[in-house]
Amino acid sequence: MSALTLSTATLSRAGGRDANEDAAAHRDGCWVIADGLGGHPGGEVAARIAVDRVLGALAGAPLPSGAALAQAIADAHRAIQEHQARDPRLERMRTTLVLLVSDGERARWAHVGDSRLYHFRGGRLRFQTADHSVPQALARAGEIRPDEIRFHEDRNRLLRTLGNEGEARPTVLETPVAMESxxxxxxxxxxxxxxxxxxxxxxxxxxxxxxxDWLAALAARLLARAAPDHDNYTATAVFAA
Known part of the structure; x- marks a missing residue:
């Protein structure tokens, strides 16, 4: 099988906030998004550290293993913790992270927090990541419906982030997905x-x-219904052909 051609579109906006604490970048078969938490400038710093570290570790290599993804995320987690220790003003900074890697034939992904990856095939949703959040845990336990996660009162209560004490604990796709046009x-x-x-x-x-086109249409739908003070929003779309 010959490698597919992958095209990318990315947008990142402050929304109704004064500053954008999200970060996004892609290079050589690696796409990364992070949503910084802890208030400006802390969230912005944490997100940028995470994206830069992960991209630096994974971009340009043959399809990384699940262990390599976990190691790159762990290294980013420690880098944020070290930055917190050097600058007490940033001790509360945290970030989510979601990443995709592909060699054009196979794909693998990982995430921490509630930034998501969706995989579509034949125009239909085939897979989406499960948030590390209180509402997701409630949905898994059958206490709420999955469609109630979006506007649940505890949606911002995350169970895992980079920059927390302890280990990063990412969810990693161990077996890669064979890609199709x-x-x-x-x-x-x-x-x-x-x-x-x-x-x-x-x-x-x-x-x-x-x-x-897809990203522009999605963003238009978002802006048509978002409140004036809505959060930063960032997305990357990747098409295989």
């Missing part, structure tokens, strides 16, 4: 997926000829 991936922060449902993602994907 037409596959699409969406990586995004909660400020993005909060306002766009999975069904809408599918509908807009079917109407989009490119990653740029």
């Amino acid at each position: 037409g596959d699409a991936f969406l990586l995004c922060t909660d400020g993005f997926w909060e306002y766009v449902t999975e069904g809408e993602m599918e509908v807009l994907l079917a109407k989009s000829a490119s990653a740029d």
Whole structure:
């Protein structure tokens, strides 16, 4: 099988906030998004450290193993903790993280927190990551429906982030997915997926000829219903052809 061609579109906006504490970057088969927490400038610093460390460790290599993804995230986690120790003003900074790696034939991903990855095949949602959050835990226990996670009163209570005490504990896809032409991936922060449902993602994907078109349509849907003071929002779309 020959490698597929992967095209990318990314947007990152402050939304209704004064500063954008999200970070996003991609290079050589690695895509990373982080949503900084802990207040400006702490969240912004944590997100940038995480993205830079992970991208530096994984970009350009043959498809990294699950262990390599976990190690890159652990290294980013320790780098944030070390920065906290050097600067007490940033001791509360944290960040979520979601990443995708691909060699054009296979894909693997990992995440910490509630920034998500969605994988679409044949225009339909095939997989989405499960948040490390209180509402996700409630949904898993059957106490709320999965569609109630979006606006649950405890949605911002995260169970795992980079910069917390202890280990990072990412969720990593150990067995890579064999990619097919037409596959699409969406990586995004909660400020993005909060306002766009999975069904809408599918509908807009079917109407989009490119990653740029899809991302623009998704962002338009977000802005049509977001409150004036809505959160930062960041997303990356990846198309395989």
